[in-house]
Amino acid sequence: MMFARRALFQSHVNRIASIRRHPAITSRDFSSTQLPNGITLAYDLHEPPKGSTAKAQDAPPIVFIHGLFGSKKNNRSMSRVLARELSRPVYAIDTRNHGDSSHDPRHDYTALAEDVELFLQEHKLEKSTLIGHSMGAKTAMTIALRHKVPIGSLISIDNAPVDAALKSDFGKYVQGMKRIEEAKCKRQSDADAILATYEESLPIRQFLLTNLVRDPETGTQKFRIPIKYLAAALDNMADFPFKDPDEARYNGPTLMVRGTKSRYVADEMLPTIGRFFPKFQLADIEAGHWVVSEKPEEFRKAAVDILSQERD
Structure with a gap:
């Protein structure tokens, strides 16, 4: 059994490696931004290939938000792929209390959303596509529903806008x-x-x-x-700050990606998702909760397809 798991993990690594090798993509050593609320967010910026057209260079950015116990490094390979294929800059950030960002006792979705909103404002990023996995997905959905900053589109990976207990x-x-x-x-x-x-x-x-x-x-x-x-924040991570879809709604393009072997986006949650996000599309990928690492090519295709439609 252990050898089988090692083989499975190595296949995931190989698949990610096969889509990450591209010398035209430029990535910088991580940077950080001091926010007005005292939090410092670290981030990696993955820029489009040199020689992109002026239209591509003016394209709205993508902001990638990791899950609980993760970091910007988890999304490095996929960020490079999206920067190349969509000719859009990709900011992979560390949320508070993760990676190279600062620590703070408060850790809930309102605080996480405020941090990202301030980050977008500090960098003057408008009409961004927010991509979030798990904790990052609920953070991205919270930002979209708060309407504090202009969001161009949303991709939520294996989480739903509901109160639901975390796996034990x-x-x-x-x-x-x-x-x-x-x-x-x-x-x-x-x-x-x-x-x-x-x-x-x-x-x-x-x-x-x-x-x-x-x-x-x-x-x-x-x-x-x-x-x-x-x-101390595990209970907060199970909650969602918006309870009534009649009081908060995001009408922009939305892709809900779910792992079919995961339980975080169950069929019975889809009506609620549709009320919060009326324009949502659903992409089912045969994977568990860790969709991007388990099936990177399937996720890449789903993300590129919807974001290419947005540009057309």
Whole structure:
């Protein structure tokens, strides 16, 4: 079974690698923006290939928002692909309490939405396409429904605008990460052995362990994300700030991408989605919750198809 999971993970890596190799795409070392609310957001900017037409250079940007325990690195390969194929700049951001962004005790969808709105305003990004996965999907939907900044279109990946309990796995991940820090591991392999008692999937463990960094003073492995804040925020991540579709609606182009093996966007949620987002289209991809990493080519096609229609 373990060999099968390793083979599956390697196939995912190979598929992503096969669409990321393109020398014309330019990416910069990550930058950061100090927001008026005191939060600093880190981001990677993936620019269109050199030689793009003036029309392409003026194209509205894409902003990619990762999920819980993720970072901008998760979306690096797909961001490069979208920048190339759509000739649009792609900003892959770290939300507060993730990646290289600053930490804050408050972690809910209103706060996350406000951060991204301020980021868009600071960079003067208008009519952006927001793409979000999981936590990032609910953040993007919240932004669209708040109407504080002009949004061109929305792509939500495997989450719905409803209050719905997180899978119990997320609570287990927090327990495992706390145990790793308590054990003061010096090798990532030791941290992985601890986490394996909470999560048997190698790809998911490797995803979570991307948050490990070595303390230069003690040599021990620690998490760069504030586990205490995120553990306290798990209930917030299950909620959605808008309850009544008659009071908030986004009428722009919307693509709802769901993994058919996931339970986060069930059929019974589709009517509610349609009331919040009347112009939504549905793309079913045979995958679990981690749609982009599991089926990158299928996601790429769905995203490029709808965004190309938007440009026509």
